[in-house]
Amino acid sequence: MIKVASYNIHKGVGLDRRRNPDRIVEVLREIDADIITLQEADLRFGDREAVLPLHLLAEHSDWQPVQFGMRARSLGWHGNAMLIRKSAQLIDCEAIHLPSLEPRGSVMADVRTAIGIVRVVGMHLDLSGLWRRRQAAAIMAHVDSCTHRHPAVLMGDLNEWTVAAGCLKDFARDYAVAATGPSFHSRRPVGRLDRIMASRELRIVDCGVHRTAAARKASDHLPIWAMLDLI
Numbered sequence: 001m002i003k004v005a006s007y008n009i010h011k012g013v014g015l016d017r018r019r020n021p022d023r024i025v026e027v028l029r030e031i032d033a034d035i036i037t038l039q040e041a042d043l044r045f046g047d048r049e050a051v052l053p054l055h056l057l058a059e060h061s062d063w064q065p066v067q068f069g070m071r072a073r074s075l076g077w078h079g080n081a082m083l084i085r086k087s088a089q090l091i092d093c094e095a096i097h098l099p100s101l102e103p104r105g106s107v108m109a110d111v112r113t114a115i116g117i118v119r120v121v122g123m124h125l126d127l128s129g130l131w132r133r134r135q136a137a138a139i140m141a142h143v144d145s146c147t148h149r150h151p152a153v154l155m156g157d158l159n160e161w162t163v164a165a166g167c168l169k170d171f172a173r174d175y176a177v178a179a180t181g182p183s184f185h186s187r188r189p190v191g192r193l194d195r196i197m198a199s200r201e202l203r204i205v206d207c208g209v210h211r212t213a214a215a216r217k218a219s220d221h222l223p224i225w226a227m228l229d230l231i
Helices: 021-031 056-058 128-145 164-171 213-218
Strands: 001-009 035-039 063-067 081-085 089-099 105-113 116-124 150-159 175-177 196-199 201-208 225-229
Touching: 001 021, 001 105, 001 116, 001 150, 001 196, 021 056, 021 116, 021 213, 035 105, 035 116, 035 150, 081 116, 081 175, 089 128, 105 128, 116 196, 128 150, 128 164, 150 225, 164 196, 175 225, 196 201
Parallel strands: 001 035, 116 150
Antiparallel strands: 001 225, 035 081, 063 081, 089 105, 105 116, 150 196, 175 196, 201 225
């Protein structure tokens, strides 16, 4: 099995309104997932500098960022980033451009794991329901158009409050949605904005929300995780 996780790190700003990348890394170490997608991983203005310094990940974690090469000082693309084990083999990666009113994007990587090559997509969808559905359609079309097919995991902050409608209904036609539970707001979680979705070749063995004292302080979202295996 492999463990995957998704975490909106709120640009590293915790509930005390302080930016503290070390707290984020502490939470990531608690989760200890093989592949992690991050949202709001870059600062919004200027050079879009990464919230998590590369030396912090290199010296104090077991992960390496997937280098999408979109901006020199960014960790990902439009705030979407992906971390994989330092021992993992990255097969391919690319950024996905999404239709949007405001800057939005997605990232995709093929990673060799203990269960074989897995295609992983990280996303942070629009606040508008109409644009969320368009973005979901663009992501699924992009995955389907790839020359090589692999079991796929789609993860991120969908900004979808409804349980079985909107973009979630669209994704559910081809992907199983993990029942991770509410992850927003971290102080009192009521919204299931963060989601993990697996293609039909994968089995969701277990899943949940990472609820620890550190996670409740580090961001306004709690991380979500899932254990996956091949069917």
